Each structure stands twice: as C-alpha cells, then as structure tokens.
Amino acid sequence: MRLINRIKISFLNPSFLSVLLVLLASFAGSFNTFGHAGNEKIAVLAPLSQNFLNYRQDVRNGYASKYYGDVYPFFFAPYPQDVSYSQHPFILGTTNVPPSFDLRSEGRMTPSKNQHTSGCGAFAAMGSLESYLMPYEFHDFSEQNCWDFWVDADGSSMDSYFVSWQGPWNEEDEPWILLNNTALYGSASKMNVQNVLDIPNDKENLRSRTNLMDFDKSKVRKHVQNVLYIPPRSSSLDNDLIKQALMTYGAVSTGLYSNGPNVYDSSTHSFYNPGYPEGGHAVAIAGWDDNYDRNKFSIKPPGNGAFIAKNSGGPGWGDGGYYYISYYDAYFARMANAYSYVLTADPASGLTTIYQYDPYGWITRMGYGSDTAWFANIFAATSADPLVAVSFYTAAALNYYEIYVYKDPNPDLPRSGSLVAQKAGVINALGYWTIPLASSVTVVPGQKFSVVVKLQTAGYSYPIPVEMVLEGFCKKATANRGQSSISQDGTSWNDLTLYQSGRYATANVCLKAFAGYDPFYPPANFAAERLENNFILFKEYIDRLSWDLNPNDKTNIVNYRLYKKGKTDPESAYALIKELPANTFTYDVRALKKDEICHYRIVAVDDRSRESDPADIKK
Amino acid sequence: MRKACLFLASIVVLSSNLSAINFSASLFFGLRTVNDSQVRGSFGNGTVYFPCLAVNFWKGFILGGGYEGGYSRTAKLGLYHESSTLEITGFEIFLGYQIPMGKFCPYVKLGYGSFSYRQSVDNPLLEEFKIDKNDMAIIYGGGIRFYPLKSIFLAGEIKMVHFSVSPVDTKVDLGGFRFLAGVGYTL
Numbered sequence: 038m039r040l041i042n043r044i045k046i047s048f049l050n051p052s053f054l055s056v057l058l059v060l061l062a063s064f065a066g067s068f069n070t071f072g073h074a075g076n077e078k079i080a081v082l083a084p085l086s087q088n089f090l091n092y093r094q095d096v097r098n099g100y101a102s103k104y105y106g107d108v109y110p111f112f113f114a115p116y117p118q119d120v121s122y123s124q125h126p127f128i129l130g131t132t133n134v135p136p137s138f139d140l141r142s143e144g145r146m147t148p149s150k151n152q153h154t155s156g157c158g159a160f161a162a163m164g165s166l167e168s169y170l171m172p173y174e175f176h177d178f179s180e181q182n183c184w185d186f187w188v189d190a191d192g193s194s195m196d197s198y199f200v201s202w203q204g205p206w207n208e209e210d211e212p213w214i215l216l217n218n219t220a221l222y223g224s225a226s227k228m229n230v231q232n233v234l235d236i237p238n239d240k241e242n243l244r245s246r247t248n249l250m251d252f253d254k255s256k257v258r259k260h261v262q263n264v265l266y267i268p269p270r271s272s273s274l275d276n277d278l279i280k281q282a283l284m285t286y287g288a289v290s291t292g293l294y295s296n297g298p299n300v301y302d303s304s305t306h307s308f309y310n311p312g313y314p315e316g317g318h319a320v321a322i323a324g325w326d327d328n329y330d331r332n333k334f335s336i337k338p339p340g341n342g343a344f345i346a347k348n349s350g351g352p353g354w355g356d357g358g359y360y361y362i363s364y365y366d367a368y369f370a371r372m373a374n375a376y377s378y379v380l381t382a383d384p385a386s387g388l389t390t391i392y393q394y395d396p397y398g399w400i401t402r403m404g405y406g407s408d409t410a411w412f413a414n415i416f417a418a419t420s421a422d423p424l425v426a427v428s429f430y431t432a433a434a435l436n437y438y439e440i441y442v443y444k445d446p447n448p449d450l451p452r453s454g455s456l457v458a459q460k461a462g463v464i465n466a467l468g469y470w471t472i473p474l475a476s477s478v479t480v481v482p483g484q485k486f487s488v489v490v491k492l493q494t495a496g497y498s499y500p501i502p503v504e505m506v507l508e509g510f511c512k513k514a515t516a517n518r519g520q521s522s523i524s525q526d527g528t529s530w531n532d533l534t535l536y537q538s539g540r541y542a543t544a545n546v547c548l549k550a551f552a553g554y555d556p557f558y559p560p561a562n563f564a565a566e567r568l569e570n571n572f573i574l575f576k577e578y579i580d581r582l583s584w585d586l587n588p589n590d591k592t593n594i595v596n597y598r599l600y601k602k603g604k605t606d607p608e609s610a611y612a613l614i615k616e617l618p619a620n621t622f623t624y625d626v627r628a629l630k631k632d633e634i635c636h637y638r639i640v641a642v643d644d645r646s647r648e649s650d651p652a653d654i655k656k
Numbered sequence: 657m658r659k660a661c662l663f664l665a666s667i668v669v670l671s672s673n674l675s676a677i678n679f680s681a682s683l684f685f686g687l688r689t690v691n692d693s694q695v696r697g698s699f700g701n702g703t704v705y706f707p708c709l710a711v712n713f714w715k716g717f718i719l720g721g722g723y724e725g726g727y728s729r730t731a732k733l734g735l736y737h738e739s740s741t742l743e744i745t746g747f748e749i750f751l752g753y754q755i756p757m758g759k760f761c762p763y764v765k766l767g768y769g770s771f772s773y774r775q776s777v778d779n780p781l782l783e784e785f786k787i788d789k790n791d792m793a794i795i796y797g798g799g800i801r802f803y804p805l806k807s808i809f810l811a812g813e814i815k816m817v818h819f820s821v822s823p824v825d826t827k828v829d830l831g832g833f834r835f836l837a838g839v840g841y842t843l
Contacts, residue, residue: 573733574821627781
C-alpha cells in the first residue's frame with residue numbers, strides 16, 4: 038500500500054513524467070525494430086551491410102556510374118548482408134593445425150584456369166568445389182555456366198547457383214567464352230555474338246534463365262547440398278577456421294581487393310594490400326605458410342605468414358597460377374559483407390527431386406527479436422520418389438533445429454494434416470545444410486506436404502532465411518500465396534506474401550525439400566595409363582584403366598560399366614565397352630592406335646540397377 | 657614376284673637357245689640369322705631353303721634368281737605373352753662372277769631381293785594390326801661349287817641380306833646372314 042501511494046504521488050512528480058516519456062519513446066523505438074501486434078511480435082528484416090546501403094543510396098541519387106567497371110568479389114554490387122556479426126569462434130572437424138599446409142601437394146587442387154577479364158567469383162567457387170571432390174574424383178566444371186547464372190539472375194546469393202541445382206555443369210558443356218579476349222557475361226551478351234563465335238551447343242547454352250524453376254537438370258553433374266560459411270577474419274591472425282576448413286573440406290573461396298600500388302610482387306608472387314579498397318576479386322585458398330617471410334612482399338606487412346591462393350590467371354600466371362597473400366592483408370577473407378565459403382557436393386544420382394521457392398537463394402533474414410523462429414513451405418509433390426531430406430541456412434555458430442513434415446496440410450496452416458516425419462538436432466556452423474530425415478516419406482504426385490522448421494540461431498535475432506526482391510540487389514524473386522509462412526511460436530502462422538500488407542509479396546523462406554535415394558558415389562581414383570604393347574614389327578596401344586571403390590559409398594555395388602568415346606565426339610557418343618564384376622578394379626582397353634585418344638566414363642551399378650554418378654577421364 | 661618369275665623364265669629361254677651358255681639349277685638349305693636383336697631374341701634365327709636357277713651367260717659372269725622360304729617362327733610376345741607368328745620369304749636375282757678351278761668353282765654375287773614379311777598375333781582384337789608387307793633387299797655373298805661328277809655339283813654359300821623395314825613407325829632390321837649348303841645340276 039505504501040508502494041502504491043508512493044507511485045500515485047510520483048505521477049504528479051515532473052521527474053516521473055520525464056521517465057515515462059522516455060519509456061514510451063523507447064517502446065516506440067523498439068516497435069520499429071521488433072514491433073508488436075497485440076501479443077505477437079512483428080518480424081523484421083536484418084540490418085543491411087553499410088557498403089550495400091552506401092551503394093544503394095548512390096544509385097538512388099543517380100551516382101550509379103561511379104560503380105561502373107567495379108567488380109565486387111562475387112557480384113556487381115556489394116553483398117547486402119552484414120556478416121560481421123558472425124565473427125564467433127567455432128570449431129570444425131580438424132583442430133590440429135600445422136604451421137604450413139598445401140592442398141596442391143595432396144593432389145587436391147585442379148589447375149588454374151584463365152578468366153581473362155572477369156568471372157573470378159565463378160572460378161573461385163569452382164576451385165572450391167573441384168577441390169572438395171578430390172582426390173577421389175577429378176572434375177573440370179564450367180565457370181561460364183555459373184557466371185551466366187549470376188549475371189542473368191541479377192542479384193542472388195553467392196551459392197544459389199549451386200544449391201538450387203542450376204549447376205555445376207562440366208566445362209565441355211559450356212566452355213569459357215571470350216570475344217576479343219574479353220569474357221562474356223550472361224545469356225544476352227552471348228546471344229548477341231552467337232553468329233560470331235563458334236559456341237558449342239549454343240541453343241541450350243544460350244537458354245534464357247528467366248524462369249529458374251524450369252531448367253535443364255540433365256547437365257547438372259553434382260548436387261551441392263552443404264555450404265560452409267566462414268565469417269570474416271576478425272584479425273590478421275584469426276585464421277584457424279580457414280585452416281580447419283582447408284584441411285577438412287578443401288579449397289576455400291574468398292574475396293579480396295586486388296588493386297593498389299605495389300600490392301603484388303611478381304618476382305616472389307606475393308601479395309599484400311595494406312588498405313586500398315579497389316578491384317574486387319575472388320580466389321580459392323589452397324593452403325598457408327605461417328613462416329612465409331614478410332620481406333618477400335613489395336610492401337612489408339607487420340609479420341610473417343601467408344595464405345596460398347589459386348588465382349584465375351591460368352597456370353602461366355604467378356607461381357603456376359598461385360600466389361601468396363599476407364595474413365595481414367586488410368581485406369583478404371575479412372570483408373564485412375562477404376563470407377568465405379566451401380562448397381561440398383553429393384552425387385547427382387542420389388537425390389532426384391528438389392522442392393524449392395528460392396532459386397535466388399538467401400538474400401536477407403528476418404526475425405521476431407528473438408533468436409528463435411518458425412518458418413515453413415508447403416509444396417506439391419511432383420514425383421513419387423520419397424522425401425528424404427530438408428535444407429535451410431543457418432546464421433549463427435550454434436543452431437538448434439526441429440524439422441516437421443506434414444502431409445495434406447491446410448493451405449494456411451503448415452502444421453496441420455498428418456505429421457509424417459520429425460527430427461531435431463544441432464548445427465554448429467554457419468552455412469547451408471541438408472538434413473536427412475530419420476526415415477523417408479512416401480508421397481504421390483500432386484500431394485501437398487509441408488516442411489516446417491523451428492530454428493534457434495543462438496545469440497542472433499534473425500533466424501529466418503529469406504529470398505525476396507531487394508532494391509539494388511535482387512530484382513527477380515517472386516512468390517505466391519500458399520507457399521511460405523513464418524511464425525513466432527509455431528502456432529500462429531502468417532503467409533509471407535500477405536504479411537504486413539504485402540510488404541513481403543515477393544518473399545519466400547529459404548527452405549527446400551528433397552526426394553530421392555541415398556547418394557551413389559562414382560568409383561574413386563578413376564585413372565588411365567597409356568601402355569605400349571610391343572610386338573616388334575608393330576605396337577599396340579593400351580589404355581589401362583583403374584579405379585577404386587569410393588569410400589563414401591554405402592551402396593551394394595554389383596558391377597561397373599565402362600564407356601568410351603573419341604576425344605572430339607560429343608557426350609552422347611559414349612558407348613558401353615564392358616560390364617565388369619564388382620570386385621574388378623582394372624581394365625585394359627586394347628587395340629588402340631598411337632594417335633587414338635579416347636575419353637572414358639565409368640559408373641557403378643547397384644542391386645537396384647541404379648547407376649552412380651559417372652567418373653570421367655578426359656585427356 | 658611376277659617380275660622375278662619373268663626374269664627366271666627369260667634365263668631358261670636364253671639358256672636353251674644359246675649353246676655356249678650353261679645353265680644350272682640348285683637347291684640350298686641352311687641357316688639364317690636375324691640382325692634385329694629383338695626379333696632374334698623373340699623369334700630366333702631360323703632355317704631357310706633356296707631353290708635357284710642361274711645361267712653362265714658370258715665368260716665367268718652368271719645371272720640368276722631364286723626364292724627363299726622357310727623362315728616361319730612363332731613366339732610369345734607383349735604384355736600378355738600372346739602367340740605371334742613371323743614369316744619372311746622372298747625372291748632374289750643376282751649377278752655373279754665365277755672362276756672355274758678344276759672341280760671347284762668359287763663365285764661371288766650381288767643381288768636384289770623382293771621380300772615379304774608377315775606378322776600376326778593370335779588375337780582377333782588385333783586383326784587389323786596384322787603386318788603383311790613387301791620391301792626390297794640388297795644381297796651380296798659368295799660360295800663355291802664342287803663338281804664330283806661332270807654335271808652335278810655340291811655347293812656352299814654365305815650371303816648377307818640387307819633388309820631393313822619400317823612397317824608402322826619403328827625400323828626393324830630383318831636382314832642377316834645365310835649359311836647355305838646345296839646340290840645342283842649343270843646343263
């Protein structure tokens with residue numbers, strides 16, 4: 038009672054009124070950040086990166102021309118997400134980090150290719166993916182196909198080309214194309230020169246990407262199902278995550294600024310940019326040397342140590358296509374609006390169907406002011422293959438998830454219908470992750486099903502990954518009612534397209550579902566050795582093919598199928614030459630002439646007559 | 657081969673029309689060596705037979721021709737030790753000079769040969785690799801005839817056959833010495 042009286046008295050006190058005003062003001066302010074509607078908070082978008090905001094303001098003010106010719110590490114505009122918050126330490130599989138390491142000496146790097154004028158982001162990404170697949174598989178993927186996607190998409194997340202199953206294609210399916218020694222970007226530019234250049238498979242290559250949901254999957258050679266994001270380095274010696282990723286997965290794609298006086302020393306192939314934010318570039322990190330001498334740099338950094346990076350200048354550039362970048366570089370793998378990342382891939386022969394509404398990927402994030410939120414997609418089955426996995430992005434170093442799959446949900450209630458699968462777990466890294474369901478879910482074509490995720494991104498208040506039109510970056514995203522929903526508590530749901538009076542009319546949550554079967558890996562270490570069989574008066578030439586069981590494979594292999602084609606023949610010319618039992622790991626292709634060069638392909642066949650992804654040998 | 661047959665026929669015709677010219681027919685057997693060490697190591701040296709016609713057409717000069725056959729050897733070759741057969745045959749014509757010395761008649765000769773060489777491997781996969789070719793050879797050597805009877809002679813001959821070939825892309829020396837002994841009849 039005394040307390041109440043005191044409060045009553047205080048109402049008349051001017052100082053109390055001032056406190057009340059401050060409280061009301063702060064309430065109004067918090068509404069802008071995480072507003073309330075009744076008892077429910079309102080979800081809002083995560084802050085955008087300052088670089089991007091500056092860029093967007095310049096474009097709004099008519100200063101877009103100041104950015105012409107400037108190529109950001111991965112795109113033509115600064116990446117909109119501010120990822121600097123994510124500089125939390127987390128541990129990957131390997132913790133024992135040696136003073137030096139080089140993926141080249143482990144046979145886990147593909148040769149450097151020459152981008153000529155642009156496309157570095159695609160070269161860096163492919164460098165990462167190809168490295169991940171080695172040493173068991175050697176691939177040369179098409180940077181052109183990736184670059185075309187990025188250009189045609191006109192704003193997408195850096196991994197969307199991969200995780201939406203647009204690629205990767207093989208290099209020979211869409212080679213890097215130059216006109217007057219200049220790289221061509223995008224379908225449109227290539228359409229303009231198709232009569233000038235001898236572009237193979239031009240009609241297919243020049244396909245419009247206006248509808249990303251309707252694309253040719255036949256040339257997609259791998260399915261990228263997981264992408265590890267490595268936060269920007271917080272200091273010059275904050276390198277352990279990159280080092281662990283290199284040892285665990287392979288090459289790491291990252292960004293830097295490459296221009297500035299004396300930043301590159303061509304005699305030692307060393308690079309150190311102390312602070313010139315010019316000339317965005319991307320490379321694939323291949324290793325490190327903690328003792329790399331600081332005196333080898335044109336501009337002396339404060340200490341020793343360098344990363345080894347594969348550039349996209351071809352093997353004739355630098356040290357066989359590689360150079361050494363100082364740990365003390367001001368921008369290398371430490372830009373506030375760009376993750377470094379590692380792409381991993383599964384066989385394209387495993388998962389057969391992708392259900393998605395976010396072909397442009399993770400553009401931004403939403404949250405309710407808490408590090409936990411729910412999001413869901415309702416899909417219609419297009420195949421009778423069973424649902425086996427779900428994928429989404431995580432924005433924190435520690436993430437707790439719950440996944441629910443319902444069949445035949447009500448249109449506006451993702452958590453209705455019959456619950457047919459659920460799973461919970463922890464992901465202790467940032468990135469894009471595919472989570473296998475505990476058991477597969479049968480569906481019939483046309484049947485509706487919902488995938489619901491409760492995600493807690495520990496310490497980070499924007500857990501919902503979103504694809505949407507974002508002025509100045511993503512222009513083509515679309516959404517329809519009945520696709521994506523969000524919820525604060527998993528009970529009350531909002532269709533994103535209707536949310537907040539249509540403010541998110543183009544938004545979908547980045548949540549995919551997959552149907553299919555176990556991944557079926559290609560035979561490992563597929564190699565050919567050219568032998569001379571000497572009959573004195575003549576020589577027969579033999580390609581001795583050898584391969585190993587892929588250690589990742591859990592499938593019951595019953596035999597191997599070997600195919601052959603001439604070097605210049607199209608892919609369709611591969612002809613079966615032999616079917617071999619599962620315990621055979623070598624085969625001699627005989628009766629070859631000296632100049633007869635062949636390409637070979639091998640697939641494993643399992644007891645369900647399923648063929649694995651192919652492994653190819655191309656000389 | 658047709659040229660060689662015509663040549664031998666002409667010798668017979670010539671010898672039958674000219675009484676001053678004597679004609680001989682002989683048959684030799686003997687050993688042949690192979691210069692190429694790989695061929696020799698795999699197929700080995702071998703034996704040959706050599707029927708021969710010759711005419712002493714002017715003073716000590718003789719013109720002749722014959723056919724060498726009999727070298728056909730099989731060996732296990734290559735990475736898979738597959739059975740391979742090498743066969744070498746050939747016609748030769750020669751110009752010689754002899755010096756009658758009682759019952760002995762030594763001679764020297766220089767000739768040209770047209771030799772065939774064939775190699776096959778017992779594997780249908782390699783059917784199109786089979787070698788069946790002709791090439792020319794240079795032959796020189798000498799020998800001696802011994803006439804125990806007026807028209808019948810025994811003979812010994814040593815000759816060198818230079819026969820280097822390039823059937824595909826490597827050079828192989830299929831030439832070698834011949835160590836022959838024979839018997840003949842002089843008209």
